[in-house]
Amino acid sequence: MSNDDHLHIPPDASFSRRIPDQDDRERIVCDTCDYVIYENPKIVVGVVATWDEKVLLVKREIEPRRGYWSLPAGYLELNETAEDGAAREAWEEARAKLAIDQVLAVYSLPRISQIQIIYRAKLSSPEVSAGPESQEVMLFDWQNIPWPDLAFPTVVWALNQYHSIRDQSAFPPFANPLDFRGMI
Template sequence: MPLDPSFNESVPQGDNVSRKVCDHCGFVAYVNPKIVVGSVVRSGEKVLLCRRAIEPRKGFWTIPAGYLELAETPEAGAKREAREEACANLNISGLLAVYTIAHLSQVQIFYRATFAEPEIAAGEESLEVGLFGWDEIPWEDIAFPSVKWALDHERSVHLGKATAPFANPDGETGGLSE
């Protein structure tokens, strides 16, 4: 990405990382990780999945999730994403996991949730939505590694085998080849 003519890459005084610094006033334009928020939504023994209508990974299945907006709490963002992608209203029951996807500079915060109301429908960012039992989940068509982690972690909590919150599984960084 080309720099604005008034910005140059340099290491600001007292820092040790090269950043965009304004030549005129010394303003440092920090670039920080993006925060993704979402939920594993359970209804009895089934979980909500959304088939993506947008890139990346259009046509693949995911949990309702997306980027946190400015001045929004992570919980409110997770609820908003469920409304946008699955026309679903949620009750957040607790933090499930915080994952880091270093190569994308993302921090992903996922919650455990249930439906406040039972209705769901595909939103603008989804081709279709559905409730899936564990053996019905289209594992080969899951959009991202962190979705698989979240589903596995939520199932462990649901079955009483573990307690949340979780982090990346050992050795996992979130690359699509993993």
């Protein structure tokens, strides 16, 4: 249930994009009652999950970037914690059971209106298999990661940031690399 479920918007209501009173940006506004529909960034949650020294990657079955390797990740659902969402995505995409350790990184991607929260996790077992959104699932040694075939810059960031702290028990979360801030 969303916060707006108690609102009754008439079926014949019409909306337009305009700047509401007391605001500074264009929004979707009801032409009859001035109700504002706020459009907010999507939250993506995912994991850098490992078994021993191997990293779990999934080959995407869906667009965007079908056929490229990625971390298990996807959109957070309503009424779900970020940790639960990351674990759910790992199960859906790689049939992976895992224990989340801590937040690895939080990436801000304003160009595509996303916030990505990536966790560090340990697999409970090396038994993984492709879910419906994956063509293939594999555990990679660091030197065998298919770097040219990674789906998104954030996957590269997360893997490199994970690698830099892999032996640390605690660390502050990473953010976008400085040379990429605001570019994606």
